Amino acid sequence: MARSSDLGVALLGSKFMGKAHSNAYLNVAKFFSLPLNPRMLIAAARDPKDLRAFAKRWGWERTTTDWREAVADPEVGLVDVSTPNHLHADQSIAALEAGKHVACEKPLAGTLDDARVMLEAARKARKCKTFVWFNYRRVPAVAFARHLVERGKLGRIYHVRCVYKQDWGGPETPLLWRFRGKDAGSGALGDLGAHIIDASRFITCDEITEVTGAMMETFIKERAIVDDVASKAASLKGGGKRKRKPKMGRSTVDDACVFTARFKGGAIATFEATRLSTGDKNGNRIEIHGEKGAVRFGFNRMNELEWYDNTLEAGLQGWSTIDVTDGSAGHPYVGNWWPVGHGLGYEHGFVNQLADTCRAIAGKKVSAPIPDFADAYMTQRVMEAVVLSAKHRSAVKLSEVK
Ligand SMILES: NC(=O)C1=CN([C@@H]2O[C@H](COP(=O)(O)OP(=O)(O)OC[C@H]3O[C@@H](n4cnc5c(N)ncnc54)[C@H](OP(=O)(O)O)[C@@H]3O)[C@@H](O)[C@H]2O)C=CC1
Ligand SMILES: O=C1CO[C@H](CO)[C@@H](O)[C@@H]1O
Structure with a gap:
């Protein structure tokens, strides 16, 4: 009831x-x-x-x-x-x-x-x-990286370096909706690039103002058409039940894309998103370097955040690895889960986001912004700037993309 x-x-x-x-x-x-x-x-x-x-x-x-x-x-x-x-x-x-x-x-x-x-x-x-x-905004290490930026721990940000590398898009993977432009819009760009564009905006609390030097590549031009039988089994793992000589159809999206960008606050950034990074499964990685400090996050060690404190005296400086599993020390979300050290996984990001969604619907405050349509539209504009930059081999100002 x-x-x-x-x-x-x-x-x-x-x-x-x-x-x-x-x-x-x-x-x-x-x-x-x-x-x-x-x-x-x-x-x-x-x-x-x-x-x-x-x-x-x-x-x-x-x-x-x-x-x-x-x-x-x-x-x-x-x-x-x-x-x-x-x-x-x-x-x-x-x-x-x-x-x-x-x-x-x-x-x-x-x-x-x-x-x-x-x-x-x-x-x-x-x-x-x-x-x-x-x-990914609700992965504790990512949310904690934003807290560090908000607290001024990085100071002025110079560099943003983002990669999202997967390898499931080889020739054996059939023409899933993800490879059809009319269904997906774009390929690696919208699938993976969208995540790192969003995460970079989230962590830096800044906006991208210009995209330059974008390249988008469709390495595998044709893929096996997924018929109704095969489609039930076909997945990102590739394959499914195949006919001996499947009919082939054209892939109309990018398998990989790279671009550079500039943030309003002055940072320069590099982005790479690919489905063909052989050997990488969910290689989502973000590195941010500022005047006072730097952070590095990699999904493969998602309960950790690497931190470099540039304000320490020279002899004490060095990268340290923060175990982001201590709710009482201010690590976001983890206090709701297990005792310190018993980290979280991929699925917890969704649960954490849903908790904040329920709070927001009830009119309660949440600790960090959940992207609404206006926020996600900013990421979509960056994606469009990437497409235009690749097409015209030019720099694209975000102010030109409405
Ligand atoms: N945040 C993240 O980390 C991730 C986000 N995504 C995003 O989630 C969305 C869904 O992706 P995902 O769950 O991986 O997709 P799947 O292909 O695994 O599932 C798609 C679902 O949509 C249903 N559907 C309804 N109409 C259609 C149609 N015309 N064509 C195909 N499917 C249809 C399918 O129904 P039926 O079951 O009956 O076939 C199926 O249940 C995408 O926008 C994707 O970008 C995806 C993966 C990870
Ligand atoms: O967001 C995403 C992250 O990874 C998936 C594959 O593993 C993508 O296809 C998906 O859309």
Whole structure:
């Protein structure tokens, strides 16, 4: 039975992110004391059999293959958009028009045009709050790096260096929606680059003003077409059930991209995002160097933050590794989980973000900004500047990208 403190949730999409978010809805109220608790009301996807099994496993009360039915449900207060990028606009806007809060996966949209109409819809729906699942903001080490910047520990920032390197995009991986421009918008740029653009803006508390020297490359031009049978098994691990000689289709997105950028505060930055970094699985890494200190974060050691204090006397200087697992020492979120030293994993970022989302919906303060549509639109503009810079082989000022 619904309680007044319940937040009815409709989840759109039930695969990778559908699971990550379901895990968050299941666990958030067990680890955080919240002003309202999510109720897993209705899950929507295309395949009814898969969907029923998913709902049973994760505890969703109802299912539908019609996402509009889920969005319109009067008991739903929050619509969670966990579908491919080309659906984010229609689904988010329908939810906002129905008076629901929206938590949409990243990137905000496949295209800047879609992102713009989403932003306009969010502005019109004054009573509704919007959130974008840039989950790395809620990794304790990343949130702690921002705290250090806010406390002036780095001083003036000179360098921002970001890479997001994965290797699942080899020729064996079929033409998933992630390789189709009309569904994904872009490839490595929107999939991986969006995360590090967002994280760099978040940690530095600064905005990118110019993108230069972008290169985007589609190394693998054709991939096996995913037929209906294979699509159920095909995944980021590659393969799935293949025909002997599969029909091939054109990949219309970048496999990799690199660019440089300038921040308003004067820092210069390098970015690299790739699905073809052989040997790298989730190589999300950010390094920031300032006048007074520097930080380095790497997802492979996500419970640690490397720190260099440039204000110490010369003989005492050196990189140190902070074990970011001590809530009582001010490390964000971890106090809600395990005793010191019993770190967190990938999935906890989503739970931490959901806790802050529930607080924000209830009008409570959160310790660091959760990206809303306006915030994620800034990241989308940077992505567009990258596309324009690569296309015209030129520098692009963000003021030229609206
Ligand atoms: N924050 C993060 O770290 C991550 C974010 N993402 C983002 O999450 C979103 C979803 O990605 P992910 O969960 O990996 O995607 P999946 O391909 O794993 O799942 C997509 C889901 O959307 C449903 N769907 C509805 N309509 C369509 C359609 N036309 N084409 C394809 N699927 C459809 C699918 O239904 P059915 O099950 O019936 O096929 C499926 O449940 C993307 O925006 C992506 O960028 C993804 C991974 C990590
Ligand atoms: O955000 C993301 C991070 O990694 C995934 C793959 O492992 C991406 O495809 C995804 O969209």
